[in-house]
Amino acid sequence: MNAQPKPKPTKGFPLPSSLRVIPGTERAQAAYPYHIQFSEADDNRFWFYNSMHFPEPMSAFDMVTAEAAYCALGAANTRVHCLPTTLGIDHRIINGRVYIGGNAVTDPAEIARRTEEFQKRAFYYYENWERLYAQWREKMLKLIQDAQALPKPTLPELEPLENVHAGRGVASNHYLLDIYQKTLEGYFRMWHHHFEFLLLGYGAYLTFFAFCKKAFPEITDQTIARMVAGIEAEIFRPDDELRRLARRAVELGVDGKFKEGVPAEVIIESLRQSGPPGEQWLKELQAARDPWFNINVGDGFYHYHRAWNDDLSMPFAGLPDYMRRVRAGESLERPIERLKAERAQLIAEYRELLSTDDERAAYDQMITLAHRVFPYVEGHKFYCEHWYTNLFFNKIREFGALLAQHKFFPDAEDVFHLTHYELEAAIIDLMTAWSNGSEPRGPAHWPKIVAERRAALEEWAKHETPPALGPVPDVIDDPAIVMLWGITRESLDNWLAASGGEDTNEVKGFAASSGVAEGPARVVKSVEEISRVQKGDILVCQVTNPTWAPIFQKIAAAVSDIGGSMSHAAIVAREYGLPAVVGTGNATARIKDGQRIRVDGGRGIVTILEQDA
Amino acid sequence: MKSTENIGWFADIGLHDRPHVGGKGGSLGELQRAGIAVPPGFVVKTGAFERFIQALERHSPVRARVEALHADDLAGVTECCKELRARVEDAPLPAEVLDDISAAYGALCTEAGQAIAVRSSATTEDAADASFAGLQDTYLWITSLEDTLRKVRSCWASLYSVESVTYRRKRGLPEDGVAMAVVVQKMVDARTAGVMFTRSPVSGDRSVITIEGAWGLGSAVVGGEVTPDRWVVGKITGEVSVREISDKQIQHVPAPGGGTESVPVPEEQRRTPCLSDDELQALRAVGRNVERHYGRPQDIEWAICRQTQQIYLLQSRPETVWAAKDAAPVARAAADPLAHVMTIFGGRR
Numbered sequence: 001m002n003a004q005p006k007p008k009p010t011k012g013f014p015l016p017s018s019l020r021v022i023p024g025t026e027r028a029q030a031a032y033p034y035h036i037q038f039s040e041a042d043d044n045r046f047w048f049y050n051s052m053h054f055p056e057p058m059s060a061f062d063m064v065t066a067e068a069a070y071c072a073l074g075a076a077n078t079r080v081h082c083l084p085t086t087l088g089i090d091h092r093i094i095n096g097r098v099y100i101g102g103n104a105v106t107d108p109a110e111i112a113r114r115t116e117e118f119q120k121r122a123f124y125y126y127e128n129w130e131r132l133y134a135q136w137r138e139k140m141l142k143l144i145q146d147a148q149a150l151p152k153p154t155l156p157e158l159e160p161l162e163n164v165h166a167g168r169g170v171a172s173n174h175y176l177l178d179i180y181q182k183t184l185e186g187y188f189r190m191w192h193h194h195f196e197f198l199l200l201g202y203g204a205y206l207t208f209f210a211f212c213k214k215a216f217p218e219i220t221d222q223t224i225a226r227m228v229a230g231i232e233a234e235i236f237r238p239d240d241e242l243r244r245l246a247r248r249a250v251e252l253g254v255d256g257k258f259k260e261g262v263p264a265e266v267i268i269e270s271l272r273q274s275g276p277p278g279e280q281w282l283k284e285l286q287a288a289r290d291p292w293f294n295i296n297v298g299d300g301f302y303h304y305h306r307a308w309n310d311d312l313s314m315p316f317a318g319l320p321d322y323m324r325r326v327r328a329g330e331s332l333e334r335p336i337e338r339l340k341a342e343r344a345q346l347i348a349e350y351r352e353l354l355s356t357d358d359e360r361a362a363y364d365q366m367i368t369l370a371h372r373v374f375p376y377v378e379g380h381k382f383y384c385e386h387w388y389t390n391l392f393f394n395k396i397r398e399f400g401a402l403l404a405q406h407k408f409f410p411d412a413e414d415v416f417h418l419t420h421y422e423l424e425a426a427i428i429d430l431m432t433a434w435s436n437g438s439e440p441r442g443p444a445h446w447p448k449i450v451a452e453r454r455a456a457l458e459e460w461a462k463h464e465t466p467p468a469l470g471p472v473p474d475v476i477d478d479p480a481i482v483m484l485w486g487i488t489r490e491s492l493d494n495w496l497a498a499s500g501g502e503d504t505n506e507v508k509g510f511a512a513s514s515g516v517a518e519g520p521a522r523v524v525k526s527v528e529e530i531s532r533v534q535k536g537d538i539l540v541c542q543v544t545n546p547t548w549a550p551i552f553q554k555i556a557a558a559v560s561d562i563g564g565s566m567s568h569a570a571i572v573a574r575e576y577g578l579p580a581v582v583g584t585g586n587a588t589a590r591i592k593d594g595q596r597i598r599v600d601g602g603r604g605i606v607t608i609l610e611q612d613a
Numbered sequence: 614m615k616s617t618e619n620i621g622w623f624a625d626i627g628l629h630d631r632p633h634v635g636g637k638g639g640s641l642g643e644l645q646r647a648g649i650a651v652p653p654g655f656v657v658k659t660g661a662f663e664r665f666i667q668a669l670e671r672h673s674p675v676r677a678r679v680e681a682l683h684a685d686d687l688a689g690v691t692e693c694c695k696e697l698r699a700r701v702e703d704a705p706l707p708a709e710v711l712d713d714i715s716a717a718y719g720a721l722c723t724e725a726g727q728a729i730a731v732r733s734s735a736t737t738e739d740a741a742d743a744s745f746a747g748l749q750d751t752y753l754w755i756t757s758l759e760d761t762l763r764k765v766r767s768c769w770a771s772l773y774s775v776e777s778v779t780y781r782r783k784r785g786l787p788e789d790g791v792a793m794a795v796v797v798q799k800m801v802d803a804r805t806a807g808v809m810f811t812r813s814p815v816s817g818d819r820s821v822i823t824i825e826g827a828w829g830l831g832s833a834v835v836g837g838e839v840t841p842d843r844w845v846v847g848k849i850t851g852e853v854s855v856r857e858i859s860d861k862q863i864q865h866v867p868a869p870g871g872g873t874e875s876v877p878v879p880e881e882q883r884r885t886p887c888l889s890d891d892e893l894q895a896l897r898a899v900g901r902n903v904e905r906h907y908g909r910p911q912d913i914e915w916a917i918c919r920q921t922q923q924i925y926l927l928q929s930r931p932e933t934v935w936a937a938k939d940a941a942p943v944a945r946a947a948a949d950p951l952a953h954v955m956t957i958f959g960g961r962r
Contacts, residue, residue, distance in 0.1 A: 083958060084958055084959060085958070085959070115955075115959065118958060122954075122958070123951050126951050126954070127951070200954075203954050203957045203958055204954055206957045207953050207954045207956055207957050210956055210957065211943060211944055211953075211956075214943045214944075215943040216818050216819070216820040216821075217813070217816035217817070217818045218813055218815075218816055218818040218820065218821045218845060218854065219818070219820050219821075219847075220847070220850075220852055220854055222852075223847065223849075223850050223852065346849065346850070349849045350820060350849060353819045353820055353848070353849075354943075355940065355942070356942060358942055358945050358946055359942050359943055359944060359945070361945075361946030362942075362943070362944035362945055362946045362947065362953070363944075364946075365946060365947060365950035365953060366944075366950075366953050368950070369950060369951070369953070369954070479957050479958055511854075514850075514852040514853065514854075602852050602853050602854055603854065603855075603856075
């Protein structure tokens with residue numbers, strides 16, 4: 001059922017068994033469960049480093065995202081929709097890096113059997129897309145409400161009297177486990193929701209994409225993306241809200257309070273004291289924050305990708321510029337109607353170039369389906385990767401605070417150095433000690449481990465890891481891998497060629513938004529550094545996503561390690577008319593802060609113009 | 614100035630006038646009428662040639678003598694052609710023909726020494742016929758009325774070249790139908806010139822425009838004497854997906870004594886792009902207009918004037934290589950639109 005493509009003996013990446021755990025980090029490596037450690041049998045398969053979703057070493061706890069996501073992705077592909085040619089994706093972790101390998105179906109009889117099933121299942125989804133998607137949103141909002149309703153985990157010294165008199169019969173310590181298990185259950189469930197439509201959505205998009213590539217062999221990915229991308233997707237809302245707030249501040253006459261470099265909390269305090277207009281603005285800010293500031297500054301896969309709501313410095317960094325533009329009489333509202341008309345015109349003009357009416361009819365069928373499914377592909381991210389993920393990591397933070405309070409480790413954030421299995425053990429340790437009136441064992445057990453793992457993470461981050469492992473398959477025929485990671489036989493050949501050394505001054509990626517710009521590189525690795533970005537800089541970051549939109553008005557171009565031409569950063573860059581190259585893999589490592597670089601967004605090439613800045 | 618029986622201004626003619634103005638003249642008129650800038654000019658129509666031949670025949674026959682020739686009699690054809698060509702090149706022009714051409718020339722060249730091109734414009738349906746028959750004369754950088762008149766006669770005389778006459782005799786074509794139009798057009802002193810294909814010559818993609826250009830006159834690019842800069846521009850989006858800036862070592866420029874010469878490109882200009890991004894976009898717009906006007910992909914020669922920076926179209930022909938290929942449809946409409954997704958989910962592609 002999961003025969004792999006025949007390995008090519010002459011060409012290949014290092015075997016998994018040749019990859020060594022970095023000396024001194026063995027115990028941190030051992031924390032990951034046995035089933036995601038590489039084994040000898042894994043040498044016979046092809047694996048690649050999932051640098052798109054996990055560009056940095058994963059802390060022990062953050063691994064839960066890989067576990068939950070691949071569990072749900074696999075179920076959808078293998079058992080729910082029955083994708084004909086592929087099953088799920090296995091994952092392994094070494095040195096904090098997540099390697100993944102697909103399970104292709106190659107037996108023609110099996111493909112035929114699964115094709116029949118697929119058409120009964122996936123086609124039903126396509127036919128009933130709008131109804132099922134509406135139902136999905138209800139399910140998802142309910143899941144979010146359930147997560148929000150979970151109380152903060154606390155341990156009173158004595159059981160509150162009202163619980164006793166009410167005859168609750170269950171003591172407070174039990175609720176620690178209850179809340180924790182519900183938190184974890186919700187996260188695993190959320191990932192099932194995440195993948196309920198995703199592959200089908202991408203598949204319909206790629207159907208149109210493949211048609212365009214065949215009909216117009218030299219069309220750029222970004223042009224096809226522009227034909228399909230939605231204009232009113234949820235993912236644009238956070239930035240839209242920010243623009244509206246900027247306009248309101250000017251209208252209310254409180255925009256003078258916003259100065260670059262002044263911390264958000266200082267601005268908020270001065271608004272609070274400035275009378276009714278300031279209070280009014282704060283009220284509107286509050287309304288916008290729930291839910292639209294539940295957007296995080298990364299892609300939600302790491303606990304430290306904090307949300308706007310948890311760190312207002314990111315949204316506030318964009319406000320002064322927006323206000324300047326409002327005062328200059330500019331309209332900040334995205335010109336929805338114009339964008340829609342432009343998209344319609346683009347589609348019509350390409351249609352006109354086709355040779356026959358029959359081709360045009362096929363084109364119409366494919367773009368229609370792509371437009372029907374794409375709102376999900378764009379919309380799910382806000383609910384899943386941003387909103388829900390923030391709730392999840394923040395709930396874990398509450399457990400971190402409780403355990404830190406009981407001296408399990410010095411800092412609440414240290415909780416992320418425990419796997420989710422270990423965290424449950426620590427919680428039960430605390431529950432038990434509370435029950436018995438004895439001291440928990442954690443404070444003697446965890447601090448050393450936490451320190452060791454923190455050191456291991458730092459060590460792992462210093463080492464490069466091979467982009468792929470094992471024999472190179474003849475063809476990459478797994479639609480999930482092609483769709484989600486853009487990996488093809490050609491890209492693997494490029495990786496193999498590139499492994500010879502990187503003495504070139506070029507960094508290559510996806511051509512996301514055309515145009516050429518030159519300027520100083522501003523390598524921004526975290527949200528704290530965002531204020532360093534000056535007008536005319538070229539933003540170089542790991543992930544660009546719409547939360548970064550407010551600074552797009554300052555920069556001359558954008559470069560990212562991760563993302564494809566359909567990434568929202570690419571869409572925002574195109575709307576701002578900025579050159580962008582995304583998915584470079586290692587721009588933040590290769591480009592040094594302050595270096596002069598040139599970004600050619602039409603070709604996907606970044607050139608380092610001066611080696612020593 | 615108005616068109617007459619003998620001459621037609623580009624603005625007054627189109628492709629349907631081909632029998633009187635020839636293919637080249639008709640195409641230039643057509644482009645101008647479609648709102649596309651071509652170097653200004655007029656056509657000496659077949660009527661002028663007809664009047665000229667009639668005048669000649671009042672002295673002694675021309676057409677009857679050709680019709681009496683045998684294609685195999687090379688000596689006889691050579692002898693006769695020599696004599697007829699001499700007569701075409703030397704006999705006086707009928708007064709009304711001379712007046713019309715002189716007046717049109719005067720209207721075109723308002724200053725002394727302005728350079729023009731004189732080109733034959735064959736009326737044959739098939740361009741291949743004209744090239745077999747050697748009717749593709751082009752005289753560049755002509756700077757006087759006297760010389761212009763001489764080159765017009767040279768174009769006419771080419772109808773009586775040995776190869777042209779032999780070709781007609783072999784096919785038994787009647788001499789009555791033999792006529793020739795001549796294009797008289799201002800030269801563009803090009804800062805940059807080149808070619809443009811409104812579909813990819815590499816992949817046949819109709820959504821891109823390939824532009825090639827180099828410094829100076831287009832003859833260096835067309836003749837392959839310089840490696841041109843090359844761009845691929847999205848026809849609809851204007852995105853520039855390929856930019857290849859070459860080392861352009863030589864350029865063709867007008868020679869001081871008339872004609873053209875090849876000179877080295879100054880060092881600092883050699884690796885500089887010969888077109889700005891704005892010019893690329895302007896060329897794209899022109900290419901789209903021409904293609905829309907003709908309803909199919911075009912193969913275009915263009916030039917940018919050194920003085921005015923105006924883009925001129927020198928020639929546009931339908932693209933033939935990819936048009937001749939029988940491409941299978943990319944996809945057909947499906948009874949169930951969902952069937953299309955199987956191209957992604959259905960297995961090996």
